C-alpha cells in the first residue's frame with residue numbers, strides 16, 4: 001500500500017491514477033466462497049492494515065477476521081445502506097485512513113454490493129485497489145471445460161416470465177453463459193433454461209464449490225431437472241450454472257430466423273398458430289418457439 005494509514009499499511013500495490021488524492025485507499029478484497037483456507041496472503045495483510053473493514057454482513061466478516069486473528073473495526077455496507085456507507089468511506093479516506101470492502105463471499109461487486117461505493121469513492125478522487133481472490137463464477141468456469149469467450153449473467157430475474165424473457169435475449173448467443181441461482185429456484189431455472197435455450201445444450205452445474213458437498217455435474221440441459229428432482233440433497237446449497245453457447249451455423253441461423261418470424265406472426269395470430277407456422281416456415285424447434293412465444297406474450 002502506498003502511504004501509511006493509522007494502522008500502518010506497509011505493502012506496495014503499484015501505480016495508480018496519478019490524480020488520486022493522498023495515500024489513503026479503498027481496497028476491494030475478495031474472501032473465500034466456502035473453504036476458509038482460500039484467502040490470499042495479501043487479503044489478510046490488507047484486512048489487518050486498514051482502519052475499517054466495510055462488510056456486507058458484519059457478523060460474518062467478524063467471524064472471518066477472528067479466524068485469522070485480525071482485530072479490525074467493522075462497519076456495515078449492504079444493499080440498503082450502500083450510499084451512506086460510501087459517504088462514510090469517503091470521510092475516512094479524507095482523514096487519511098484506508099478502508100477495505102468485503103462481501104459475504106467471493107469478490108465484492110460481483111452479484112454483490114460494492115459497485116456504487118467504488119464509483120463514489122473514485123468520483124471523490126480516491127484510489128480504489130483490487131485485492132483479487134475467489135469468485136464462484138471463476139471457480140466454476142475453471143472446472144467447466146467450456147471454451148471462452150464467457151458471458152457472466154449473474155442472477156436471472158426471480159419471476160418466471162421475466163426470467164424467460166431475459167433468457168430469450170441470450171438464445172442466439174454462441175458463447176458460454178455463466179449464471180448464479182438460489183437453491184429454491186434451481187429447478188424452475190434449469191427448466192426455463194432448457195425450454196428457452198434448447199434442451200440439447202451442455203450444462204455444468206457447479207454446487208457448493210470448495211465446500212464439503214462440492215458437486216460438479218455435467219448433463220444436457222433437458223436432463224438437469226430430473227437429475228435435481230431425483231435427490232433433495234442435489235437441490236441444496238449454492239449453485240453456479242455454466243451453459244454451452246448456441247451451436248453456430250445452421251441451427252443458430254434457424255433459431256434466429258424462427259424468432260424473427262415468430263415475433264411478426266404473434267402480432268396477428270394466437271400463440272399456437274404463430275408457433276406452428278414459424279416452425280414450419282423456418283425449421284426452428286417448435287417447443288423452443290412455444291416457450292419463447294409465452295415469454296414474449298407474458299412480458300408484452
Ligand code: SAM
Nearest residue numbers: 106107110112135136180181208209238239240
Ligand atoms: N460475490 C460472489 C462471487 O464473487 O462469487 C457472489 C455473491 S452472490 C450474492 C451469491 C451466489 O454466488 C450464490 O447464490 C451462488 O449462485 C454463487 N456462489 C457463491 N458461493 C458459491 C459456492 N461455494 N458454490 C457455488 N456457487 C456459489
